[in-house]
Amino acid sequence: xxxxxxxxxxxxxxxxxxxxxxxxxxxxxxxxxxxxxxxxxxxxxxxxxxxxxxxxxxxxxxxxxxxxxxxxxxxxxxxxxxxxxxxxxxxxxxxxxxxxxxxxxxxxxxxxxxxxxxxxxxxxxxxxxxxxxxxxxxxxxxxxxxxxxxxxxxxxxxxxxxxxxxxxxxxxxxxxxxxxxxxxxxxxxxxxxxxxxxxxxxxxxxxxxxxxxxxxxxxxxxxxxxxxxxxxxxxxxxxxxxxxxxxxxxxxxxxxx
Amino acid sequence: xxxxxxxxxxxxxxxxxxxxxxxxxxxxxxxxxxxxxxxxxxxxxxxxxxxxxxxxxxxxxxxxxxxxxxxxxxxxxxxxxxxxxxxxxxxxxxxxxxxxxxxxxxxxxxxxxxxxxxxxxxxxxxxxxxxxxxxxxxxxxxxxxxxxxxxxxxxxxxxxxxxxxxxxxxxxxxxxxxxxxxxxxxxxxxxxxxxxxxxxxxxxxxxxxxxxxxxxxxxxxxxxxxxxxxxxxxxxxxxxxxxxxxxxxxxxxxxxxxxxxxxxxxxxxxxxxxxxxxxxxxxxxxxxxxxxxxxxxxx
Amino acid sequence: xxxxxxxxxxxxxxxxxxxxxxxxxxxxxxxxxxxxxxxxxxxxxxxxxxxxxxxxxxxxxxxxxxxxxxxxxxxxxxxxxxxxxxxxxxxxxxxxxxxxxxxxxxxxxxxxxxxxxxxxxxxxxxxxxxxxxxxxxxxxxxxxxxxxxxxxxxxxxxxxxxxxxxxxxxxxxxxxxxxxxxxxxxxxxxxxxxxxxxxxxxxxxxxxxxxxxxxxxxxxxxxxxxxxxxxxxxxxxxxxxxxxxxxxxxxxxxxxxxxxxxxxxxxxxxxxxxxxxxxxxxxxxxxxxxxxxxxxxxxxxxxxxxxxxxxxxxxxxxxxx
Numbered sequence: 001x002x003x004x005x006x007x008x009x010x011x012x013x014x015x016x017x018x019x020x021x022x023x024x025x026x027x028x029x030x031x032x033x034x035x036x037x038x039x040x041x042x043x044x045x046x047x048x049x050x051x052x053x054x055x056x057x058x059x060x061x062x063x064x065x066x067x068x069x070x071x072x073x074x075x076x077x078x079x080x081x082x083x084x085x086x087x088x089x090x091x092x093x094x095x096x097x098x099x100x101x102x103x104x105x106x107x108x109x110x111x112x113x114x115x116x117x118x119x120x121x122x123x124x125x126x127x128x129x130x131x132x133x134x135x136x137x138x139x140x141x142x143x144x145x146x147x148x149x150x151x152x153x154x155x156x157x158x159x160x161x162x163x164x165x166x167x168x169x170x171x172x173x174x175x176x177x178x179x180x181x182x183x184x185x186x187x188x189x190x191x192x193x194x195x196x197x198x199x200x201x202x203x204x205x206x207x208x209x210x211x212x213x214x215x216x217x218x219x220x221x222x223x224x225x226x227x228x229x230x231x232x233x234x235x236x237x238x239x240x241x242x243x244x245x246x247x248x249x250x251x252x253x254x255x256x257x
Numbered sequence: 258x259x260x261x262x263x264x265x266x267x268x269x270x271x272x273x274x275x276x277x278x279x280x281x282x283x284x285x286x287x288x289x290x291x292x293x294x295x296x297x298x299x300x301x302x303x304x305x306x307x308x309x310x311x312x313x314x315x316x317x318x319x320x321x322x323x324x325x326x327x328x329x330x331x332x333x334x335x336x337x338x339x340x341x342x343x344x345x346x347x348x349x350x351x352x353x354x355x356x357x358x359x360x361x362x363x364x365x366x367x368x369x370x371x372x373x374x375x376x377x378x379x380x381x382x383x384x385x386x387x388x389x390x391x392x393x394x395x396x397x398x399x400x401x402x403x404x405x406x407x408x409x410x411x412x413x414x415x416x417x418x419x420x421x422x423x424x425x426x427x428x429x430x431x432x433x434x435x436x437x438x439x440x441x442x443x444x445x446x447x448x449x450x451x452x453x454x455x456x457x458x459x460x461x462x463x464x465x466x467x468x469x470x471x472x473x474x475x476x477x478x479x480x481x482x483x484x485x486x487x488x489x490x491x492x493x494x495x496x497x498x499x500x501x502x503x504x505x506x507x508x509x510x511x512x513x514x515x516x517x518x519x520x521x522x523x524x525x526x527x528x529x530x531x532x533x534x535x536x537x538x539x540x541x542x543x544x545x546x547x548x549x550x551x552x553x554x555x556x
Numbered sequence: 557x558x559x560x561x562x563x564x565x566x567x568x569x570x571x572x573x574x575x576x577x578x579x580x581x582x583x584x585x586x587x588x589x590x591x592x593x594x595x596x597x598x599x600x601x602x603x604x605x606x607x608x609x610x611x612x613x614x615x616x617x618x619x620x621x622x623x624x625x626x627x628x629x630x631x632x633x634x635x636x637x638x639x640x641x642x643x644x645x646x647x648x649x650x651x652x653x654x655x656x657x658x659x660x661x662x663x664x665x666x667x668x669x670x671x672x673x674x675x676x677x678x679x680x681x682x683x684x685x686x687x688x689x690x691x692x693x694x695x696x697x698x699x700x701x702x703x704x705x706x707x708x709x710x711x712x713x714x715x716x717x718x719x720x721x722x723x724x725x726x727x728x729x730x731x732x733x734x735x736x737x738x739x740x741x742x743x744x745x746x747x748x749x750x751x752x753x754x755x756x757x758x759x760x761x762x763x764x765x766x767x768x769x770x771x772x773x774x775x776x777x778x779x780x781x782x783x784x785x786x787x788x789x790x791x792x793x794x795x796x797x798x799x800x801x802x803x804x805x806x807x808x809x810x811x812x813x814x815x816x817x818x819x820x821x822x823x824x825x826x827x828x829x830x831x832x833x834x835x836x837x838x839x840x841x842x843x844x845x846x847x848x849x850x851x852x853x854x855x856x857x858x859x860x861x862x863x864x865x866x867x868x869x870x871x872x873x874x875x876x877x
Contacts, residue, residue: 069747070744070747071750071753074747074748074750082745086742086744087741088741088742088746095737098734099734099735100749102731102749107731109730109732112726112732112733113730119730162749163748166748166749292654340844344843349847352600352653353843356800356839357839357840359839360835360840362836363835364837366836367836368833487789491661491662492662529669530670537662537663540658540659542647544655544659
């Protein structure tokens, strides 16, 4: 579904990504781990269109997407969440999900002005789906509260819900469990597995190893902008290169970020 | 050729004034990250203080000048306490600080306007002539107006002193640290609030000095001279690059050069079109200016 | 309609507001809405003054040189502004915060300068083309255009405002309106939702320009004289203060802000001399103490909540002792 082919990203003299190639098969959950500063977020940014590779290609469902602007990539069916949560803070949780469905609406302005039947039907449909999503993620109570006022864990789930609202084929998650306790983390893992069961493909950046084990089918390990290992979670755990990468950086692989 | 040289001196001395003025913008922007749109009003108060000290209190220029600078510096510090600090404390967005500086600027100009009415019965006043020798002297075949040269020297002198303060004194070091990263500077024990006050004072003093020099060259002082230079100053710092101190000076000189030579060629009605045209084009094509960082300008 | 307007004006009379002042208040309301649209999308644009000038000059050209009725003048003014907004918006709207503000201030000044030099430049071109000295006097540069007939009627302004107000309320509840708010809150996330941020920003910029131009056309046919310096930085700041005073969270706020700031100097007649002091103080005071502006439903709700919980706590501690 998603292919990165020899992606390199240089910022002046600094090489953030060096000849990265990876493959995310459809319907799988792929994890991306590595020490801080390895380039994981940079990688996600190349895919989501926030940044472009200096060289190399990115294909999504067979189509090249490197260099495409973020909204075009979104329209192709790629959604993402952010490491430090980017919700529409002043808007309510419900409104966040309405905007999430931006691509599902035809939104004729004339229809809105004249209260056309098509407009009313569409708004009803969008509102209904938004409420369904809120309930699914346990956020029904917060429908009309400003997103920025929600507790941290709820904000993370809201961002995930909003990403799902865009009806993506591929979901990019950037450290979705940061700041969560083990039970919240496990609950999030259940959400991700449920999404996979519905056919969604996921690429997730994480430091939390139990979470990685819970949801990932395979893992890529990134260090200093290069892929140093790839395999099933159990293989990776015992891979000497991976252990060295983590131990060499004061991070241990017990899940502490 | 000799007109060219004269124009060059004119351009340089005007550029030095603009550069000095633009430095105030650049200092505040690089240390605090905000654009102080009241700076042009501070410029004007410098000229105003100087005028009152010389004209009404009969003080000699050599005394009035530093006093006017200090006065302008204090006004600038007052701005920090009234218009910037409360918003910063509250975590208000940068735009709010911009707006409040606009409000403060209007207030300052209007108050000065009232004072002008009281003291001069109108909104125009003049520096007495001859404070600085303005009779052209012949030097090696070239006619040089001393006032222009003296202004150039004074402005350059102040810039050199500023450079020394910023790079050699402890307070200068603190300013650079805060400009680089506020939070880290605070963690290192630097009193960030005090650095801000000092920055505003220096910026204000320089702006006030520029105002006085402007008044000495053009002799006319009014509450509105700030608006004449405001956009020039903005153009200068955008041209030089918003965070860059050297860029501000460079930009000031370039703008003055553009103004002087376009006036010489096309007449004074095109002065402004050249300046604003440049500003506008610059923002479209190269908003980071000559010496700035590109990433900070676009969304 | 007429009787309603008359009724409102009679109510406002004791406050020192006459019909002409009321008309200016309505013009300010339109300007407030113009800047509201851009602020609602997160753009700090001060271009309304420049577009107001464009509207004024094109509108006057339509009614005075081509002898068209005010309605057509309005449409021409708005169209001109809308068309000019396209090439300006595309490069300028990519800029961030301060740079956008400076660029739009610069735009206003460029319009100013173009108006000032228009006649001379055209004369120069014609002279070069025709080989003999041509004098061209159309818009009279700094002297401005005088003796414009007083075509604006209160009901036109009220009607226009009602239509625009309706349009804006519907906008808020439409998909496009939601994308505007999304861009304001977080541009990057908005792009991830499939929103074409550049497109939305430009459309809003064009709409805002058209509104400002309409205000320009109306006001030109009220003041009966237009000069380029009436639409410079000072005007841009005035318009900004409408939005700041009124509050940017609702569109009603900009109208209230605009009308209040226009009416107040009339109400406090003595203040007229201190107009600058007043505007400056208002801007400062509002930003410092009333950041949500006069019309701030969210702030009001928060204050009510705070007061209620404080009363509750006081009652509880009373009961406990």
